[in-house]
Amino acid sequence: xxxxxxxxxxxxxxxxxxxxxxxxxxxxxxxxxxxxxxxxxxxxxxxxxxxxxxxxxxxxxxxxxxxxxxxxxxxxxxxxxxxxxxxxxxxxxxxxxxxxxxxxxxxxxxxxxxxxxxxxxxxxxxxxxxxxxxxxxxxxxxxxxxxxxxxxxxxxxxxxxxxxxxxxxxxxxxxxxxxxxxxxxxxxxxxxxxxxxxxxxxxxxxxxxxxxxxxxxxxxxxxxxxxxxxxxxxxxxxxxxxxxxxxxxxxxxxxxxxxxxxxxxxxxxxxxxxxxxxxxxxxxxxxxxxxxxxxxxxxxxxxxxxxxxxxxxxxxxxxxxxxxxxxxxxxxxxxxxxxxxxxxxxxxxxxxxxxxxxxxxxxxxxxxxxxxxxxxxxxxxxxxxxxxxxxxxxxxxxxxxxxxxx
Amino acid sequence: xxxxxxxxxxxxxxxxxxxxxxxxxxxxxxxxxxxxxxxxxxxxxxxxxxxxxxxxxxxxxxxxxxxxxxxxxxxxxxxxxxxxxxxxxxxxxxxxxxxxxxxxxxxxxxxxxxxxxxxxxxxxxxxxxxxxxxxxxxxxxxxxxxxxxxxxxxxxxxxxxxxxxxxxxxxxxxxxxxxxxxxxxxxxxxxxxxxxxxxxxxxxxxxxxxxxxxxxxxxxxxxxxxxxxxxxxxxxxxxxxxxxxxxxxxxxxxxxxxxxxxxxxxxxxxxxxxxxxxxxxxxxxxxxxxxxxxxxxxxxxxxxxxxxxxxxxxxxxxxxxxxxxxxxxxxxxxxxxxxxxxxxxxxxxxxxxxxxxxxxxxxxxxxxxxxxxxxxxxxxxxxxxxxxxxxxxxxxxxxxxxxxxxxxxxxx
Ligand SMILES: Cc1cc2nc3c(=O)[nH]c(=O)nc-3n(C[C@H](O)[C@H](O)[C@H](O)COP(=O)(O)OP(=O)(O)OC[C@H]3O[C@@H](n4cnc5c(N)ncnc54)[C@H](O)[C@@H]3O)c2cc1C
Numbered sequence: 067x068x069x070x071x072x073x074x075x076x077x078x079x080x081x082x083x084x085x086x087x088x089x090x091x092x093x094x095x096x097x098x099x100x101x102x103x104x105x106x107x108x109x110x111x112x113x114x115x116x117x118x119x120x121x122x123x124x125x126x127x128x129x130x131x132x133x134x135x136x137x138x139x140x141x142x143x144x145x146x147x148x149x150x151x152x153x154x155x156x157x158x159x160x161x162x163x164x165x166x167x168x169x170x171x172x173x174x175x176x177x178x179x180x181x182x183x184x185x186x187x188x189x190x191x192x193x194x195x196x197x198x199x200x201x202x203x204x205x206x207x208x209x210x211x212x213x214x215x216x217x218x219x220x221x222x223x224x225x226x227x228x229x230x231x232x233x234x235x236x237x238x239x240x241x242x243x244x245x246x247x248x249x250x251x252x253x254x255x256x257x258x259x260x261x262x263x264x265x266x267x268x269x270x271x272x273x274x275x276x277x278x279x280x281x282x283x284x285x286x287x288x289x290x291x292x293x294x295x296x297x298x299x300x301x302x303x304x305x306x307x308x309x310x311x312x313x314x315x316x317x318x319x320x321x322x323x324x325x326x327x328x329x330x331x332x333x334x335x336x337x338x339x340x341x342x343x344x345x346x347x348x349x350x351x352x353x354x355x356x357x358x359x360x361x362x363x364x365x366x367x368x369x370x371x372x373x374x375x376x377x378x379x380x381x382x383x384x385x386x387x388x389x390x391x392x393x394x395x396x397x398x399x400x401x402x403x404x405x406x407x408x409x410x411x412x413x414x415x416x417x418x419x420x421x422x423x424x425x426x427x428x429x430x431x432x433x434x435x436x437x438x439x440x441x442x443x444x445x446x447x448x449x450x451x452x453x454x455x456x457x458x459x460x461x462x463x464x465x466x467x468x469x470x471x472x
Numbered sequence: 473x474x475x476x477x478x479x480x481x482x483x484x485x486x487x488x489x490x491x492x493x494x495x496x497x498x499x500x501x502x503x504x505x506x507x508x509x510x511x512x513x514x515x516x517x518x519x520x521x522x523x524x525x526x527x528x529x530x531x532x533x534x535x536x537x538x539x540x541x542x543x544x545x546x547x548x549x550x551x552x553x554x555x556x557x558x559x560x561x562x563x564x565x566x567x568x569x570x571x572x573x574x575x576x577x578x579x580x581x582x583x584x585x586x587x588x589x590x591x592x593x594x595x596x597x598x599x600x601x602x603x604x605x606x607x608x609x610x611x612x613x614x615x616x617x618x619x620x621x622x623x624x625x626x627x628x629x630x631x632x633x634x635x636x637x638x639x640x641x642x643x644x645x646x647x648x649x650x651x652x653x654x655x656x657x658x659x660x661x662x663x664x665x666x667x668x669x670x671x672x673x674x675x676x677x678x679x680x681x682x683x684x685x686x687x688x689x690x691x692x693x694x695x696x697x698x699x700x701x702x703x704x705x706x707x708x709x710x711x712x713x714x715x716x717x718x719x720x721x722x723x724x725x726x727x728x729x730x731x732x733x734x735x736x737x738x739x740x741x742x743x744x745x746x747x748x749x750x751x752x753x754x755x756x757x758x759x760x761x762x763x764x765x766x767x768x769x770x771x772x773x774x775x776x777x778x779x780x781x782x783x784x785x786x787x788x789x790x791x792x793x794x795x796x797x798x799x800x801x802x803x804x805x806x807x808x809x810x811x812x813x814x815x816x817x818x819x820x821x822x823x824x825x826x827x828x829x830x831x832x833x834x835x836x837x838x839x840x841x842x843x844x845x846x847x848x849x850x851x852x853x854x855x856x857x858x859x860x861x862x863x864x865x866x867x868x869x870x871x872x873x874x875x876x877x878x879x880x881x882x883x884x
Contacts, residue, residue: 067499067501067502067503068499068500068501068502068503068506068564068793068797069497069498069499069797070498070793070794070797071497071498071797071801072497072498073497073498076497076498141497143497146498352871352872355872356872359872361873366869366872367865369868369872370865370868370869370871370872371861371864371865371868372868373868373871373872374812374864374865374867374868374871375864375868377812377867377871378791378812378815378816378864378867381791381794381812382787382790382791382816385787385790385791385794386783386786386787386790388498388500389500389786389790391498392498392499392500393500396501406779406782406783406786409779409783410783410787454772454776456779457772457775457776457779457780458772458775458776458779460779460782460783461769461775461776461778461779462775464755464775464778464779464782465755465759465769465775465778468755468756468759468760468769469759470759470767470769470770472769472770472775
């Protein structure tokens with residue numbers, strides 16, 4: 067049945083995360099932005115509260131769930147829970163939300179492609195007393211949108227692989243206990259040559275060489291990682307050697323597919339964050355307009371129209387996001403919807419913060435959260451696949467029935 | 473349920489099930505029965521409505537074969553209550569059906585005979601004796617056409633052109649309406665307006681055969697929805713008896729508000745069908761058309777536009793479904809949800825149909841292909857059902873005036 071009502075449990079998740087965002091995240095947001103880091107004692111505190119950014123525990127991945135016999139097993143809800151919760155967290159502050167302890171974007175590939183032993187080994191650490199992070203490292207100086215261009219090399223040696231290369235823009239990359247690193251056994255094989263490794267902190271030759279200073283999302287760490295003759299044992303090859311051997315024919319899922327599949331579950335999460343940011347800017351601006359604008363006249367009409375448009379755009383993005391998450395939960399292919407919601411939400415959130423700043427005028431420049439949200443939100447139209455790439459994926463899926471690849 | 477509604481037992485079974493409720497959880501799955509019906513409607517849309525749409529446009533009327541099939545499916549009685557032998561479907565089911573039908577052709581769907589937009593008024597107050605004659609006429613097998621004149625918003629310049637004066641227990645009607653669909657062949661007229669004393673009123677008039685209660689003003693319609701029977705209706709001292717007054721005062725205001733809400737959702741749903749048609753057509757065309765040695769879909773200027781069309785179409789779909797489920801559940805913000813659904817439906821259907829013309833290049837502009845028609849229909853539809861900026865500003869005024877505006881709907 068078509069329904070946009072939340073179940074009791076969904077409502078609870080939403081309310082709890084909103085409470086947390088309002089009372090724990092918001093109060094430190096502006097300061098964390100200025101400091102370009104989230105305070106350690108705050109991280110300790112929230113870790114003890116058990117708050118994590120574990121996208122994988124939300125059910126991770128648009129893979130099949132075998133409950134085609136319906137009703138027998140309870141419908142999965144993890145992806146829907148995930149988008150509901152992250153919208154609220156990002157409403158508090160996206161940079162702080164992304165810095166929350168947890169597997170983060172590293173979770174979904176481990177969840178979807180790891181062996182049972184790997185899942186246990188790498189995901190269980192997030193329940194410990196100390197805050198811990200996971201990370202996802204695909205991007206390189208010469209390979210961003212074009213992920214097939216990964217140059218980090220993986221040379222097979224006795225007992226494992228030796229990795230060499232450079233990864234840039236890695237969220238929580240410096241503090242992560244482990245990072246899922248994509249590398250290639252042979253660049254001439256293109257996608258088929260790619261492998262995904264879990265590289266643990268402290269591995270000899272693995273280092274964080276630099277943290278980026280950014281326009282926004284400043285409180286969140288964006289790291290450059292170096293891999294210099296890093297030995298990685300077989301046990302850390304994601305999915306195990308068999309995954310790649312079985313699939314050494316042309317239709318094989320390679321490390322590249324692992325990377326791409328991850329996006330189907332992370333893009334709705336990122337879109338939900340964009341929705342949360344836009345909503346934060348919108349709600350702040352509505353408050354100001356209600357308090358400070360004259361109740362009639364040209365500015366009133368302008369504000370009414372602008373805010374109604376913004377509100378509609380936000381809800382439109384949310385519904386697209388929910389659809390992508392719902393599809394993942396019920397085991398339907400969701401690559402197109404994941405791309406659509408990310409494309410729309412990223413752009414929408416930028417446009418909404420721009421409109422809000424325009425309404426606020428010079429007032430919006432000084433110490434108000436909307437200007438920070440404007441700086442934060444831009445990257446949501448860039449990472450996890452740029453706006454252009456999302457349109458590419460959407461178009462590709464749209465043309466799929468006609469047998470052409472665009 | 474009489475034979476005239478449907479020969480198909482199967483459809484009736486579907487209709488009965490469509491009213492069942494289930495527990496809430498975010499879901500975009502139509503029920504199995506809704507899907508089954510949509511399949512029927514879609515087949516009809518594609519195989520019958522679409523191929524005949526041009527002829528209907530040229531003849532300025534919907535073809536009899538289409539009308540017969542629509543009657544069989546029961547399209548005219550989806551909104552009617554059960555004791556009218558109607559199907560009394562939730563709005564969410566109706567939205568999906570009209571969406572599926574309009575995928576065939578919007579102008580044809582707008583020209584299907586019956587109560588048209590007035591069906592929603594009937595749904596809200598079915599017991600009124602005002603409807604006795606109409607209800608009886610329907611029992612002959614076919615529902616007569618009703619033109620719905622919505623002149624309720626006094627600020628609209630055309631509302632001024634209708635003068636409604638109190639006259640004893642009835643009214644006297646003067647002036648000319650704005651163009652309405654089903655106007656040309658209407659046997660009944662429903663009027664939602666404000667009288668000269670500023671009191672809301674809903675009237676229901678019949679024109680008996682040979683009667684002269686109103687005249688149809690010939691028009692020069694070329695833009696779109698040309699099979700929808702567009703016409704202005706002229707009233708010259710038309711006397712309205714007390715038994716033709718459906719509601720007055722607050723009761724009328726409430727009836728009109730709720731009626732408009734349902735109508736907006738249904739109209740927006742039709743726009744979604746139109747958008748789906750235009751999107752699919754443009755996708756298919758650009759997947760085959762070659763230029764500079766490859767199919768044009770492989771140019772990003774083309775494929776990205778197609779992606780944007782797909783996104784906009786899906787957005788309107790969701791906003792319409794959101795509004796429909798809110799109306800069905802009697803939510804407080806159902807009115808607002810309908811305002812924005814229709815606003816977005818207008819804005820996006822203009823974008824999508826215009827883009828479809830663009831994607832076909834010169835071929836898009838000529839009438840051997842349906843896209844130029846769809847662009848005209850979309851524009852006419854937006855003209856008929858409200859100015860975009862008016863709808864969104866009205867919603868915005870509520871946001872800014874009511875302290876609850878910003879948070880409502882977000883945290884449930
Ligand atoms: C704050 C931040 C955090 C990040 N976190 C991570 C992380 O945790 N892990 C990770 O692996 N990466 C991360 N990234 C990297 C991010 O995913 C990439 O920056 C992004 O994928 C774009 O790649 P690029 O920067 O190389 O740009 P390019 O790929 O060089 O793109 C430049 C421009 O060209 C356009 N373009 C490229 N290809 C096409 C095409 N085929 N058609 C049309 N246009 C095209 C792009 O859309 C863009 O506008 C992060 C980036 C930032 C800024």
